[in-house]
Amino acid sequence: MSTPSDRKYSKEHEWIKIEGDTGIVGITDHAQNALTDIVFVELPEPGRKTEAGKPFAVIESVKSVSDVFAPADGEVTEANKELEEHPELLNQSPYDKGWIAKIKVEKQDESLMSAQEYDDFVAKEAH
Amino acid sequence: MLKKTPLYEEHLKLNANMVEFGGWDMPVQYSNVIDEHTATRTNAGLFDICHMGEIEITGPNSKEFIQKLITNDVEKLVSGKALYSTICNFNGGIIDDCFVYRFNKDKFMIVVNASNIEKDFNWMNKIKTDEEIEIKNSSDKTAKIDLQGPFSEKILQKLTEFDLKNLNRFRFVEDKINNIPVIISRTGYTGEDGFEIYAGTEDAVKLWNLLLEAGKEHGIKPIGLGARDTLRLECCYSLYGNDIDETTTPLEAGLGWQVSFNKNFIGKTALEKKKQEGLKRKIICFEMTERCVPRHNHEILKNGKKTGHVTSGTFSPTSKKGLGMGYVTTENAMTGNEVEIKIRDRLYKAKIMKRPFYEFRQGEKKYIHKL
Incomplete structure (x- = not known):
């Protein structure tokens, strides 16, 4: 799966796609691949404040529990309720149907990368 | 330094994700847990269980020794059969859980958890009073490969002379697979029909690949510890270190069915008292x-x-x-x-x-x- 160039990426393998003052947030294809079978997502409640680099959601595979880190300071406006019944969407469609939450962005994390930079980062991490 | 099973290189070739388990570097998954779980429930799964321990007990009074050692009753255990049991300390706490195999009147093999091999071996030597009893830890030279799932019999039958239809659950037989001496036991930890196969470590790689090849047409998959855990949990089988340990008794742990109060064993007095007092x-x-x-x-x-x-x-x-x-x-x-x-x-x-x-x-x- 190619990394979409219309968004930015964090070192913790989240993506954020900016639309106006809203950022849609999810995890990358690389992340879902590493987590394998995702069976549960703990979504943030709308109204929850987020802080760049701090956990704001939880993803569980059969074997592991992983935090999802916010790529921006802001406030959650909506969570993807579809994931409550269908957490496998995170595996099947990490960049589209598997989005996790929308954040009203106050300030983006400064260390976010472009798609190309992220691909290089993942390639380097693998070595 | 983590210990490696003889199949370590095979796991790497199969792109397994390796993790530490009880001091061993073990495959946790090859594809993903759900896939591997489903493959075992519907077709067949192959498990590297070489990390587990095998302790041989021989000598004229080995039966009496094992009666003292374990909570279950080996009086009824005939040659060629295996049974599950716990090993308790004097307080009734569980030192380990194990499978006891009886080869003949005076020869047994006790299969124990990987993380407890040394502890169990030392305990057995500590409680041994009869000089004629020999306790041998053959874990390092014994490989164990589990074949589990509804197609297990079909797959294994392609490789063995022995008619597996005649091997009932909890029975085992000494046989050969492609000239490799093996012990085939109709037991397992998955809730499926299947076999646990013991061989020398030097034959492990050959045996592993023979089984994978024979199982190809039946959709066999190598299975990691991740799916081994989900499979056993659906059956409510205890895992030592998680569900049972020295602070728990077999009575609390739902394992009272294999505590035989009709014989003497270490922990009996404590367990009787706990039973009387109520759990x-x-x-x-x-x-x-x-x-x-x-x-x-x-x-x-x-x-x-x-x-x-x-x-x-x-x-x-x-x-x-x-x-x-x-x-x-x-x-x-x-x-x-x-x-x-x-x-x-x-x-x-x-x-x-x-x-x-x-x-x-x-x-x-x-x-x-x-x-």
Whole structure:
């Protein structure tokens, strides 16, 4: 799966796609691949404040529990309720149907990368 | 430095994700847990279990020695048969759980958990009073490969002379696979029909690949410890270190069925006393009625008050629900009782179920999730 160039990426393998003052947030294809079978997502409640680099959601595979880190300071406006019944969407469609939450962005994390930079980062991490 | 099984290189070739388990570098998954779980339930799965320990007991009074060592009764164990048992200390705490194989009147093999090999071996030597009994730790030269799933018999039959139709559950036979001397035992830890195969470590790679090849047409997959855990949990089989240890007794752990009070064994006096006094806590199996995944050490509550803790928990690939095992105070341990599991500061509803969730019976398989 190619990394979409219309968004930015964090070192913790989240993506954020900016639309106006809203950022849609999810995890990358690389992340879902590493987590394998995702069976549960703990979504943030709308109204929850987020802080760049701090956990704001939880993803569980059969074997592991992983935090999802916010790529921006802001406030959650909506969570993807579809994931409550269908957490496998995170595996099947990490960049589209598997989005996790929308954040009203106050300030983006400064260390976010472009798609190309992220691909290089993942390639380097693998070595 | 982590220990490696003789199949380590094979796991790397199969792109396994390796993790530490009881001091060993073991495959946790090759593809993913749900795939591997389903393959074992519907076709066949192959497991590297070389890390487990094998201790041989020989000598004229070995039966008497084993009677003293374990809680189950070996009096009824005939040659060619294996049985499950716990090994207790003088307080009735569980030192280990094991399988005892009887080869003949005076020869036994005890298969123990990887992390307990040394502890068990030392304990056996400590309680040994008869000089003629020989206790030999053959773990390092014994490989163990499990073949589990509905196609196991078909797959293994391609490689053996012995007619496996004549090998009933809990029976074993010494045979050869492509000239490799093996012990084939119709036992397992998955709730499926299947075999546990013992061989010399030098033959492990050859045997592993022969089985994978023979199973190809039946959809065999190598299975990691991840799916081994979900498979055993659906059957409510205990895992040492999680559900049972030296602080728990077989009575609390739901293993009272294999404690034989008709004979003498270490821990008997303590267990009789505990039985008489009544058990303060009991193991339960529960299923989540809300979507979530219970895990080891989560608190179990009843009406908001702590009543115990989770010892094993997972997401069941068969029922697609969270399920687990744990200890609760006896007054809350009855089947059908509703409890809550505390996960990251939130309470999720669960219901205590009759064990096991999943059961294999000759020719029929069922997932039991109704009371």
